[in-house]
Amino acid sequence: MMAAVSDPIALRAHLEGLFQRCGFKMPQGHAHAEDHLSTLLYLLGVIRHRQHKALAQSSQTDPQEFEQLETLFNFALKHHLLNWAPAWIEKAHSSAQSVFYKVVFEMLSAVLDEFRAKE
Structure with missing residues (x-):
């Protein structure tokens, strides 16, 4: 782990x-x-x-x-x-200064949500 x-x-x-x-x-x-x-x-x-x-x-x-x-x-x-990335992505998203990075973090979060849904 x-x-x-x-x-x-x-x-x-x-x-x-x-x-x-x-x-x-x-x-x-x-x-x-x-x-x-x-x-x-x-x-x-x-x-x-x-x-x-x-x-x-x-x-x-x-x-x-x-x-x-x-x-x-x-x-x-x-x-x-999954044991650390969702919290890190949320924190990075809230700290992101540019729209580009906010969207990147939103997409990454959506991908991880899909993975989690299939567990």
């Missing part, structure tokens, strides 16, 4: 561990500790992409692989994103 981590080295280690548990490597050249929201969204996207790829090859797809990916997606979503 994602604890409040202010140490960038500890946060990077946490994110690397999460990616490793999910069977992936973190992308290179990204400030993961400074922007772990996009890193987690990237991980969720990679998992979904693998699921869709598996469905496209349905005759060769192992149902257990698809379910394992779904379990990983739900775990990362529930324990590493």
